[in-house]
Amino acid sequence: MTDLETRLEDRLLAALPADADYASARHVVERGSRLEVRNGVVEPSSTGHDEGVMFSVWIDGGAGYAATSDLSDEGLARAVEQASAWAAATTGRSLIDSTPLLHSVGEYVSPVSDPFDQLSLADQVALLIEADSALGGHGRIVDRSASLVRYDIRSLLLTNRGGRVAQEIRQVFPELRATANEGSNTQNRTYGAGNYAGQGGVEVLTRHGFRDAAAGIGEEAVALLEAPNCPTGTMDLILAPDQMALQIHESIGHPLELDRILGDERNYAGTSFVTQDMFGSYQYGSDLLNVTFDPSVPGQMASYAFDDDGTPAERTHLIKGGILQTPLGGTISQARTGMAGVANSRASSWNRPPIDRMANLNVEPGESTLDELIRGVEYGVLMETNVSWSIDDSRNKFQFGAELGRVIENGQISHVVRNPNYRGISATFWRNLSGVADDFTVMAVGNCGKGEPNQVIRVGHASPHCRFSGVEVFGGEE
Amino acid sequence: MKSETARDYLDELVEWASARLSGNEVLLAHLSGEDSDFVRFNHARVRQAGTVSQRTISLDLIDGRKHAEGSVSLTGVVDLDRHRVAELMSGLREQRAVLPEDPYLLYSTSAESSERLVEGQAPISADAIDAVAEGAGDSDLVGIYAAGQSFRGFANSLGQRNWFAAGSFNLDWSLHLQADKATKNAYAGLEWDPAEMAAKLAWSRRELDALGRTPHTLPPGGYRAYLSPAALREIMDMLAWGGFSLRSHRTKQTPLLRMITEGAELDPSVSISEDIAGGVAPDFQAAGFRRPDSVSLIDRGRFAGHLVSPRSAQEYGVDTNGADDGEYPTAIAMAPGDLPTDDILSELGTGLYVGNLWYLNFSDRSACRTTGMTRFGTFWVEDGEIVAPIDVLRFDDTAFHLLGDRLVGLTDTAETILDSSTYVERSTESLRLPGALVEEMTFTL
Numbered sequence: 010m011t012d013l014e015t016r017l018e019d020r021l022l023a024a025l026p027a028d029a030d031y032a033s034a035r036h037v038v039e040r041g042s043r044l045e046v047r048n049g050v051v052e053p054s055s056t057g058h059d060e061g062v063m064f065s066v067w068i069d070g071g072a073g074y075a076a077t078s079d080l081s082d083e084g085l086a087r088a089v090e091q092a093s094a095w096a097a098a099t100t101g102r103s104l105i106d107s108t109p110l111l112h113s114v115g116e117y118v119s120p121v122s123d124p125f126d127q128l129s130l131a132d133q134v135a136l137l138i139e140a141d142s143a144l145g146g147h148g149r150i151v152d153r154s155a156s157l158v159r160y161d162i163r164s165l166l167l168t169n170r171g172g173r174v175a176q177e178i179r180q181v182f183p184e185l186r187a188t189a190n191e192g193s194n195t196q197n198r199t200y201g202a203g204n205y206a207g208q209g210g211v212e213v214l215t216r217h218g219f220r221d222a223a224a225g226i227g228e229e230a231v232a233l234l235e236a237p238n239c240p241t242g243t244m245d246l247i248l249a250p251d252q253m254a255l256q257i258h259e260s261i262g263h264p265l266e267l268d269r270i271l272g273d274e275r276n277y278a279g280t281s282f283v284t285q286d287m288f289g290s291y292q293y294g295s296d297l298l299n300v301t302f303d304p305s306v307p308g309q310m311a312s313y314a315f316d317d318d319g320t321p322a323e324r325t326h327l328i329k330g331g332i333l334q335t336p337l338g339g340t341i342s343q344a345r346t347g348m349a350g351v352a353n354s355r356a357s358s359w360n361r362p363p364i365d366r367m368a369n370l371n372v373e374p375g376e377s378t379l380d381e382l383i384r385g386v387e388y389g390v391l392m393e394t395n396v397s398w399s400i401d402d403s404r405n406k407f408q409f410g411a412e413l414g415r416v417i418e419n420g421q422i423s424h425v426v427r428n429p430n431y432r433g434i435s436a437t438f439w440r441n442l443s444g445v446a447d448d449f450t451v452m453a454v455g456n457c458g459k460g461e462p463n464q465v466i467r468v469g470h471a472s473p474h475c476r477f478s479g480v481e482v483f484g485g486e487e
Numbered sequence: 488m489k490s491e492t493a494r495d496y497l498d499e500l501v502e503w504a505s506a507r508l509s510g511n512e513v514l515l516a517h518l519s520g521e522d523s524d525f526v527r528f529n530h531a532r533v534r535q536a537g538t539v540s541q542r543t544i545s546l547d548l549i550d551g552r553k554h555a556e557g558s559v560s561l562t563g564v565v566d567l568d569r570h571r572v573a574e575l576m577s578g579l580r581e582q583r584a585v586l587p588e589d590p591y592l593l594y595s596t597s598a599e600s601s602e603r604l605v606e607g608q609a610p611i612s613a614d615a616i617d618a619v620a621e622g623a624g625d626s627d628l629v630g631i632y633a634a635g636q637s638f639r640g641f642a643n644s645l646g647q648r649n650w651f652a653a654g655s656f657n658l659d660w661s662l663h664l665q666a667d668k669a670t671k672n673a674y675a676g677l678e679w680d681p682a683e684m685a686a687k688l689a690w691s692r693r694e695l696d697a698l699g700r701t702p703h704t705l706p707p708g709g710y711r712a713y714l715s716p717a718a719l720r721e722i723m724d725m726l727a728w729g730g731f732s733l734r735s736h737r738t739k740q741t742p743l744l745r746m747i748t749e750g751a752e753l754d755p756s757v758s759i760s761e762d763i764a765g766g767v768a769p770d771f772q773a774a775g776f777r778r779p780d781s782v783s784l785i786d787r788g789r790f791a792g793h794l795v796s797p798r799s800a801q802e803y804g805v806d807t808n809g810a811d812d813g814e815y816p817t818a819i820a821m822a823p824g825d826l827p828t829d830d831i832l833s834e835l836g837t838g839l840y841v842g843n844l845w846y847l848n849f850s851d852r853s854a855c856r857t858t859g860m861t862r863f864g865t866f867w868v869e870d871g872e873i874v875a876p877i878d879v880l881r882f883d884d885t886a887f888h889l890l891g892d893r894l895v896g897l898t899d900t901a902e903t904i905l906d907s908s909t910y911v912e913r914s915t916e917s918l919r920l921p922g923a924l925v926e927e928m929t930f931t932l
Contacts, residue, residue, distance in 0.1 A: 013562075014567070053554060053556045053589060053592075055556040056555075057558045057559075058557075058559040059560050061560060063537075072535070074538070075537055076537065077539075078542055078543075078562060078563075079540060084563060091537075095536045095537055098536065098613040099616070103534075104530060134587075151738050151739050188738055188739065190738075190739035193744055193853055193854070195740055197740070271529070273527075273529045275661060275663055276629040276631065276659065276660060276671075280667060360539045360541055360911075397848045397850060397858075399860065399881075401881070402845055402860065403666075406879065408848075408883070408931075408932070410848075410850055428850075432881070432931065461525075461630070462527075462539075485850065485854060486851045486853075
């Protein structure tokens with residue numbers, strides 16, 4: 010480590026303008042690695058070291074930021090100067106004219122029981138070669154891959170009134186994919202659509218059985234080639250957790266983001282059918298629906314102690330007994346509305362400013378077993394693993410697709426179907442929630458896009474199997 | 488750091504690193520950087536404003552057929568950056584020792600250097616804030632102003648140097664009347680003209696008048712529809728998602744699968760190319776290969792060619808045409824047709840004028856069946872006159888219908904769209920598209 014790096018915290022503190030109404034330096038170092046084996050060939054390994062700092066300055070009702078990868082004293086001074094200039098330029102033109110931001114002190118480190126560094130590169134290659142091979146046991150598998158992606162993220166938030174939040178987060182993304190083809194019919198099967206990811210070390214691989222999953226994935230991809238198209242009609246629908254993750258994300262998470270409700274995203278990600286007056290009374294779902302913002306789940310993707318504005322994070326019910334309770338709004342959105350919220354002001358990295366995001370957003374488990382949910386279906390489909398997602402800009406009219414469906418007849422699973430899709434309207438879909446299982450699978454979505462400038466962020470979702478009644482279900486082209 | 492300074496910095500850093508190679512090692516380096524201003528607006532006031540300055544160097548350290556790749560942020564401090572590059576190279580050597588030979592490794596050995604400068608003059612960003620606020624008047628404007636310099640550079644230990652720099656601005660906004668009723672527009676380019684920006688904002692305000700009428704709620708069904716260039720762009724983005732990638736074709740994952748398995752065709756009026764010469768993207772890729780001025784992808788409705796990355800070239804035994812690993816187009820262009828653009832409402836007659844589509848995805852990828860939503864500036868038209876805005880509708884249809892057997896025609900002018908995407912960094916991609924008139928488009932929700 011060079012002298013510049015050793016003294017970085019002191020230099021960041023020295024650069025902060027003491028007389029600003031609020032000023033912060035948010036330094037982020039993200040080290041990543043990717044390893045993939047595709048069709049028996051080890052793809053080029055890659056590593057990444059992304060590092061920089063964002064200064065935010067609030068003065069006289071104006072606010073600005075400047076982010077730079079130039080960590081020299083001159084670079085830091087230039088960034089503070091730029092952020093201050095933006096604050097001056099926006100005074101009197103800003104949507105928000107005072108800062109509610111805190112000067113918090115604390116830290117967080119991802120719990121790791123089996124550090125990934127103990128798995129050598131050679132061991133990782135061997136693991137992926139074995140998994141890739143197991144994916145391709147059938148002649149109709151035309152493409153396959155097994156991969157491991159890791160991120161170690163260190164962030165340090167310093168403020169001009171003594172705030173200091175240090176967090177270290179370790180994330181692991183294991184993935185498997187098998188592609189089967191016959192003529193004009195191509196089918197993909199994956200390891201939970203990449204959603205079986207989380208914080209931790211090697212133990213992330215064992216949570217969902219990565220080492221043993223490959224053969225089954227390959228077999229199911231081939232089975233889908235032979236399967237009939239998903240039936241069309243209005244019927245009961247059971248969603249597996251790896252489809253629920255997407256359903257929660259798109260039709261609960263995004264609509265409850267307070268910055269969308271306030272209109273910030275109307276030019277890009279969209280608005281929301283939810284309005285401020287609905288909180289506390291609106292029947293979002295049936296009384297079986299309980300949704301939490303929970304940054305305390307060990308090993309879940311977006312567990313943390315503070316958001317990127319330095320707001321302490323705690324478990325909060327967003328929907329309780331089906332009634333809408335609390336929006337996904339960070340400290341700034343809370344100040345803009347006078348509403349309670351959560352610590353969800355997050356940035357994708359040092360080069361983007363925090364905005365309201367999802368973190369860990371979970372549907373709490375119910376009391377039925379999965380067998381009981383299935384037995385309660387006269388005719389319907391169980392869908393597994395998201396493959397397609399589309400929803401309107403108010404987060405209401407949606408259409409989602411899954412990799413694999415299982416038709417349920419007279420309370421029993423009868424056969425596999427391909428290209429299962431369903432469509433609905435968020436405002437009524439969740440009210441048709443007719444069963445919640447007692448299982449609880451902790452997952453992630455690694456590609457949530459939002460914001461101007463654009464940001465991709467990694468979020469956590471956990472869910473049981475859930476059953477919905479009266480859903481419009483259909484298949485693909487014949 | 489100015490573009491020229493960044494270019495010199497890359498040269499010097501790669502020369503320094505090349506002097507530290509051992510044996511037969513070859514070093515490939517790719518620099519990506521920008522100095523950008525971003526101003527975000529809501530209710531015609533500033534929501535967030537700031538500057539981002541970033542540089543990242545990516546290295547591929549090769550010895551024979553073994554190699555490893557890595558990237559690191561650059562600080563601009565020579566000693567620290569040399570330390571980081573040396574540390575990265577050391578780590579890559581350690582990894583390379585463990586990894587097997589790569590049968591698909593291919594990199595440029597032509598030492599063909601190049602330069603592409605797309606220089607412009609953006610306004611001082613604080614002035615842009617004033618101009619936007621003044622132009623919006625009392626309208627409810629939401630959007631993003633992004634401006635500044637982007638650069639990409641390639642350098643290797645064989646002496647090849649390629650440089651791309653672009654100075655541009657992109658003001659992307661919507662004006663909102665109520666709830667989801669809004670118009671969408673953009674002013675993007677190289678030379679900022681306050682009068683042109685004001686005219687575009689004034690046009691957006693006039694469009695709002697039509698949105699004030701009571702919206703039509705249309706039942707699901709098939710409707711004659713005109714897709715504006717912005718709406719057609721969303722369809723093209725879906726085709727670009729594996730549609731032209733050689734790897735996607737060979738692994739049967741392309742949404743255009745039926746073109747290769749069943750000989751399916753689009754309408755003969757549809758010709759699509761990767762038009763690097765007409766776009767604003769770099770004319771080289773990360774492994775140092777140059778991109779040709781144009782690659783024909785669809786020719787008069789028939790599949791014509793692939794985008795081929797160096798890895799795919801090696802894997803499938805064909806020549807690369809300078810595509811990056813993802814094999815996505817960066818400057819896609821569709822040839823215009825013969826429908827008079829100025830009379831498009833008359834050509835539509837009665838049906839839907841679709842200003843924008845939103846959030847598309849495949850409902851059956853193998854069949855290129857796609858779903859998505861209508862969004863900004865979408866109207867019901869009767870006898871060539873705009874009647875009312877519509878409440879959003881979901882479509883679910885295939886490109887083989889929309890650009891195939893149900894395509895009435897394409898407009899006689901094509902619009903250039905500079906991509907406003909800013910994920911990780913400001914995009915250098917663009918599209919040039921006409922509008923499309925469709926006999927029937929299927930709406931489902």
